[in-house]
Amino acid sequence: MTELKPLVSARGISKSFGGVEVLRNVDLDLMPGEVHALLGENGAGKSTFAKILAGVHRPTRGTIELGGKAVEIGSPIGAQRLGITLIHQEPISFPDLSVAENLVIGQVGGKPLGRVRWAELAKEARRLMGLLNVPIDVTVPMRGLSIADQQMVEIARALASDSRLIIMDEPTAALTPKEVETLFTIVRRLREEGRTIIFISHRLEEVRAICDRVTIFRDGDKIETAETASLTDADIIRRMIGRPVADYLHRGVGHVGAVALSVRGLTLPGRFENISFDVRKGEIVGLGGLVGAGRTDVARAIFGVAPAASGTIEIDGKPAEIREPTDAIARGVAFVSEDRAIAGIFRSLSVETNITAAVPERIAPKGIIRRAVEKALAKESVEKLRIRLATVRQPIGELSGGNQQKAILARWLLAEPDILILDEPTRGIDIGVKAEFYDRIGELAAAGRAILLISSELPELLALSDRILVMSEGKLTADIPRAEASQETIMHAAVPRSGRHTVSGAAA
Amino acid sequence: MNSIDKPTPSTTTPTIVVREAAAPRPRWQVLLIRPETVTLVLLVVATIVASRLSPFFADLGFILESSTYYIEFAIVALVLTLVIISGEIDLSPAAQMALSACLFGTAFKAGLPMPVAIGVSLLAGLVMGAFNGFLVTVLRLPSIIVTIGTLILFRGLAQVLAGDKSIGGFPSWFVGIDYRMVGIVPVPVVVFVAASVLLGLFLGITIYGRQIYQIGTSEIAAIHAGIRVRRIKMGLFIASGLVSSIAGLMVASRLGSVRYDLASGAELTMVLIVMLGGTYIFGGRGSILGTFLAAWLLVIIATGMTVANIAINAQLTVMGLLLIVSIIMTNAIYARSQR
Numbered sequence: 024m025t026e027l028k029p030l031v032s033a034r035g036i037s038k039s040f041g042g043v044e045v046l047r048n049v050d051l052d053l054m055p056g057e058v059h060a061l062l063g064e065n066g067a068g069k070s071t072f073a074k075i076l077a078g079v080h081r082p083t084r085g086t087i088e089l090g091g092k093a094v095e096i097g098s099p100i101g102a103q104r105l106g107i108t109l110i111h112q113e114p115i116s117f118p119d120l121s122v123a124e125n126l127v128i129g130q131v132g133g134k135p136l137g138r139v140r141w142a143e144l145a146k147e148a149r150r151l152m153g154l155l156n157v158p159i160d161v162t163v164p165m166r167g168l169s170i171a172d173q174q175m176v177e178i179a180r181a182l183a184s185d186s187r188l189i190i191m192d193e194p195t196a197a198l199t200p201k202e203v204e205t206l207f208t209i210v211r212r213l214r215e216e217g218r219t220i221i222f223i224s225h226r227l228e229e230v231r232a233i234c235d236r237v238t239i240f241r242d243g244d245k246i247e248t249a250e251t252a253s254l255t256d257a258d259i260i261r262r263m264i265g266r267p268v269a270d271y272l273h274r275g276v277g278h279v280g281a282v283a284l285s286v287r288g289l290t291l292p293g294r295f296e297n298i299s300f301d302v303r304k305g306e307i308v309g310l311g312g313l314v315g316a317g318r319t320d321v322a323r324a325i326f327g328v329a330p331a332a333s334g335t336i337e338i339d340g341k342p343a344e345i346r347e348p349t350d351a352i353a354r355g356v357a358f359v360s361e362d363r364a365i366a367g368i369f370r371s372l373s374v375e376t377n378i379t380a381a382v383p384e385r386i387a388p389k390g391i392i393r394r395a396v397e398k399a400l401a402k403e404s405v406e407k408l409r410i411r412l413a414t415v416r417q418p419i420g421e422l423s424g425g426n427q428q429k430a431i432l433a434r435w436l437l438a439e440p441d442i443l444i445l446d447e448p449t450r451g452i453d454i455g456v457k458a459e460f461y462d463r464i465g466e467l468a469a470a471g472r473a474i475l476l477i478s479s480e481l482p483e484l485l486a487l488s489d490r491i492l493v494m495s496e497g498k499l500t501a502d503i504p505r506a507e508a509s510q511e512t513i514m515h516a517a518v519p520r521s522g523r524h525t526v527s528g529a530a531a
Numbered sequence: 532m533n534s535i536d537k538p539t540p541s542t543t544t545p546t547i548v549v550r551e552a553a554a555p556r557p558r559w560q561v562l563l564i565r566p567e568t569v570t571l572v573l574l575v576v577a578t579i580v581a582s583r584l585s586p587f588f589a590d591l592g593f594i595l596e597s598s599t600y601y602i603e604f605a606i607v608a609l610v611l612t613l614v615i616i617s618g619e620i621d622l623s624p625a626a627q628m629a630l631s632a633c634l635f636g637t638a639f640k641a642g643l644p645m646p647v648a649i650g651v652s653l654l655a656g657l658v659m660g661a662f663n664g665f666l667v668t669v670l671r672l673p674s675i676i677v678t679i680g681t682l683i684l685f686r687g688l689a690q691v692l693a694g695d696k697s698i699g700g701f702p703s704w705f706v707g708i709d710y711r712m713v714g715i716v717p718v719p720v721v722v723f724v725a726a727s728v729l730l731g732l733f734l735g736i737t738i739y740g741r742q743i744y745q746i747g748t749s750e751i752a753a754i755h756a757g758i759r760v761r762r763i764k765m766g767l768f769i770a771s772g773l774v775s776s777i778a779g780l781m782v783a784s785r786l787g788s789v790r791y792d793l794a795s796g797a798e799l800t801m802v803l804i805v806m807l808g809g810t811y812i813f814g815g816r817g818s819i820l821g822t823f824l825a826a827w828l829l830v831i832i833a834t835g836m837t838v839a840n841i842a843i844n845a846q847l848t849v850m851g852l853l854l855i856v857s858i859i860m861t862n863a864i865y866a867r868s869q870r
Contacts, residue, residue: 328754352757366755369748371815380745380756387738434756 028091030055030187030219031076036085038071046071049085049245051238053188056217058210060230060251063240063263064425064453069223072240073190076221077109078102090187107188108181116173118166123148125165126180151179155209169315171202178209189213190221195229196450199313199479200514207233225453227256239263260454279489280304282340283473284356284442286325289334294320295497298334302442302473307464309488310477312517317497318477319361322444325475326358327351338442352381357440359431361447361477363424367431370420374412375401377419377430381438404433409459425456432463443467446477461487481510493517566809567821569860573807573853574828581835588838592715597837598830599709599785602719603628603778604797605826608804609723609730610774612822614767615805616734618747618814619674621771623663625797626685628779629789631655633689635780636698636789645702652776659685660772664765682798690791699788708784719781723826726774731819739763747814803854804829809861816865828853 029052038046046068053059061069074080076087078096087094089105096102099109116125126148148161157175165173174194181189191210195203210220210233222234230237231251238248239262246262254262282301289298295317302308310318324331327345336343338354345351351358360366369377378401379386386397401415408429412422419427428448435443445464449457464487468474478484484491491508493501493516501516581588588594607624614621635652639645659681666677711718734740746753746760753760783789807825810817832853836846 326755347759348754348757349759358755360755365749366751369745369752369815372744372748376741376745380753380758383738383742383758387741390737390739392736392738392741 027054029053029088030090032088033072033076034086034088036072036075036082036087038068038075038080039083045243046075046082047243049240051245051248053219053221055187055219056214057235058214058220058222058233060234060237061221061223061240062230062237062259064455067240067263067453068243069238069240070192073109073192073221073223076102076188077107077190079109103184103186106184106186107190108184108186109190109192110174110177110181110194111192116165116176119164121162121164122152122159122168122176123161125176126151126161126183147183148179151183152176154182155179157205169202171198171205171314174198174206175209178206182213186218188219188221190223192223193225194222195224195226199517200481201518203229227259230259231256263454278469278471279306280471283338284325284475285337285340286321287335287337289321289324289331289336291320291324291329291331293497295324295331295494298494298499300492300499300502302475304441304471304473305468306489307468307474307476307487309484309491310475310494311479311481311484311491311513312494312500314479316494316517318494319446320497321494322358322446322475322477325351326356326444328358352438352440355439355441356444357381357435357438357442358444359428359435359446359448361450363428363431368419368427371418373416374405374410374419374422374430375415378404378415378433379437381434385437400437404430404437408433408436408463425452428452428460429456432460436467440472442473442475444475444477447479448476449478449480449483457483481513484508484513485510565818566811566816566861566865567818567824568809569857569864570808570821570824570828573857574824574831577828577831577835581831581839584835584839588835594830594834595716595720596709597834598827599717599719601800601826601830601833602717602723603781603785604794604800605804605822605829606719606723606726606781607771607774607778608801608808608822608826609726609819610767610771611801612805612808612810612817612819613730613734613743614674614771615810615812616747616814616817617743617764617767618750619667619764619767620678620802620812621663621674621768622678622798622802623659623682623685624771624775624778624801625794626682626689627656627659627772627775628782628797629791629793629795630659630685630689630692630779631776632779632783632789632793633693633698633791635783637692639701640698645705649780652780653773656772656774656776656779657769658772659775660769661765663772664768667768668761668765686791686795689793693789693791695791697788697790701783701787705784706787708781719785722781727819727823731823734819739766743767744815747816749815800829803850806854807857809857811861811865 031053033049033051036046036049037044049068049072051072061073063069071080075082076096078099078101081097087096094105096105096107102109123145127144145161152159152161155175155178157172159168159172159175165176168176178189194206198206210222213220222230224230234251236248237251237254237259239246239259241263281304283304284302287299290296298321300308310321312318320329323329325336325345327347327350330346336345338356343350343354345354348358364370369380375397379397386392386400398415404410405412405415410422410426410429410433412426419430422430432448448464449460452460464474464476476484476487485508488508489505491503491513492499493503493513495517501512503512503516607628611621611624631652634655635648638648638651643651663674663678663681666672667674709717709719713721734743742753742758742763745756745758746763750760779793782793804825805817805822806812807828808817808821808823810821829850832849833846836849
């Protein structure tokens with residue numbers, strides 16, 4: 024590969040946000056026809072670097088050469104013109120427009136007041152989707168598509184503009200294993216066509232499966248660029264976090280007590296039906312399944328955000344009528360939602376306000392907030408969960424994703440719940456912090472709490488769960504004891520028996 | 532597991548201290564991005580300009596006296612501030628003032644004793660507020676549409692009830708609240724200051740105040756945190772109705788009579804005061820202090836222009852410009868702080 028001219032060569036790229044340097048002096052060459060992984064913990068600078076290439080951010084210092092010529096990438100449109108496309112983690116699309124319309128958005132040319140030739144548009148869209156070999160109806164609105172299909176549309180858009188460099192920022196975060204396979208097939212084909220792909224992911228097995236070379240970032244520095252095959256997982260992790268990490272092993276079944284949460288015949292038409300299961304004290308019950316299988320909907324029903332239409336919930340053997348979250352909280356149920364940005368944090372409010380949000384009676388016994396108590400509680404949580412921040416007074420939005428998630432967990436730990444529902448608690452969190460979360464979840468179970476863990480990451484489910492429930496298309500399809508659980512048994516139960524390859528719509 | 536906070540010596544890389552969160556903002560910046568800062572600056576400027584325009588202006592007694600026209604709206608604006616911080620809006624208070632005052636007048640004319648007539652008016656405020664609250668929190672309709680609807684409805688009912696005539700003849704102890712003084716301060720101003728202090732404390736130090744900000748910042752997150760969003764919003768709409776009926780009574784006392792067009796168009800004055808005070812129209816940010824300062828800003832500008840013989844039309848123009856300038860400044864400062 025050395026005799027080839029690099030497609031992109033970045034030299035001395037630095038970037039500061041408000042005085043904080045998030046990227047320092049990064050040199051990187053990207054070859055034509057390679058899949059190049061950017062690895063690093065959250066906040067390591069990999070996404071910032073990718074966004075600089077895509078014209079989202081401008082570097083504070085440094086130069087970028089594209090095909091041997093120095094270029095200035097001033098805006099995402101500018102990047103597009105240069106043949107650089109960024110595919111976002113959560114596709115940014117226009118949900119009410121059709122797939123075909125979304126495909127041509129951002130394309131240059133055409134008169135502002137020119138007529139839209141719908142038939143041609145659809146034909147072109149079909150051709151593009153045909154290149155990817157994915158059966159998506161281009162006339163349906165984007166809204167009805169699964170996240171995976173939306174990403175396929177984004178990729179098709181990149182093909183439409185004939186991009187030379189395609190940047191995929193955590194493209195697999197919301198995909199099922201099967202969808203990941205489809206994505207990889209397409210990525211391989213793009214590589215054969217000589218395009219360069221930047222692949223950002225937290226999942227090492229995926230990087231190993233698809234990437235030729237990896238570049239590892241840590242704290243804004245480029246640590247190393249190497250052939251993927253030349254590094255072991257342990258090597259990569261060590262470079263990412265600067266210290267060795269023990270593999271998280273299953274902690275072993277702890278002491279399991281009486282039934283804490285019992286759900287019988289829970290049904291919400293269109294979302295899930297006839298869901299029945301128990302969670303015992305001290306037990307971690309995993310809830311697996313494909314995205315859109317209805318797992319989150321069940322959790323939301325138990326917590327009272329969107330109650331079930333029929334069925335019963337018993338807590339500690341007593342029937343519980345849960346119509347809103349307050350009812351659930353009063354009975355000792357806590358719920359860490361998968362959607363941290365919308366259903367978790369109060370972005371512009373202080374960390375301490377965020378941490379104490381679910382325990383008003385503790386910080387304000389007579390209705391008047393006691394600042395000292397609040398601050399003490401928040402500081403205690405910050406220390407206990409090792410939340411990294413400057414001060415508990417700063418807005419939580421200034422923290423990294425992992426630390427925001429810790430703050431949300433801290434909020435619920437303050438409520439001292441008996442039953443804890445965790446929905447994708449480690450999504451988008453870097454490996455070091457993940458391990459901390461795993462330890463913490465184990466401790467909570469050991470302390471006698473009943474835990475329902477929803478996760479799309481099979482290794483995570485397998486490592487933590489005492490028992491794994493699997494949902495598929497709104498139904499509970501398996502209850503697998505720890506000893507029999509494996510990636511195969513879970514996937515076997517998760518994949519819908521008959522019908523099409525994706526369940527669209529229900530992605531919560 | 533050892534802490535990642537410590538710099539980790541490594542053979543391949545330089546030692547780096549991890550910084551995941553930005554450093555805390557300096558204190559002066561924290562003060563600058565407070566929502567009421569712009570209002571305070573404008574207030575100071577307006578005061579200086581007004582005292583230049585007319586030598587009569589710099590008389591506290593005169594300003595306080597002239598403030599009584601706006602102060603009723605300012606009192607309602609205090610509660611409206613809470614409603615807007617919670618992410619909702621109430622455009623019906625002026626119509627609620629009219630309808631509750633007309634009910635009061637009609638009840639009095641029907642021969643009911645004054646305390647009962649006053650009670651009827653306050654009850655009407657509660658009911659009207661609860662009606663708005665019901666539509667918003669139970670039927671989950673957008674408050675802007677609901678309260679535009681009820682603003683027309685309440686005003687219409689007032690006209691049906693009172694016709695085009697004004698109702699007056701109230702006992703003398705009731706009339707002329709603006710001429711009653713505590714020292715040199717008219718009673719309505721005392722009410723306004725007291726209400727500001729009480730609501731400021733409510734918003735600033737009670738858990739409900741805190742939760743109002745949380746709801747306005749992210750209603751979904753608030754629901755997930757177990758905050759009783761609907762109950763709090765219902766409370767706010769009821770409070771808005773109640774304070775409107777009180778303000779309606781104050782107008783009735785000041786004018787000595789009521790008519791269906793009482794406080795006509797005042798909903799915009801109220802929103803203007805809240806917005807001038809730096810409260811964010813989409814909720815989550817704002818303060819009672821800001822609204823308090825904005826009320827005085829309005830009083831000073833209106834009075835200042837009147838003593839400088841500026842026509843009422845020109846006054847409106849200035850008010851509109853002022854609002855736009857203040858919103859641009861507040862947003863620009865806030866946006867900078869978020870970068």
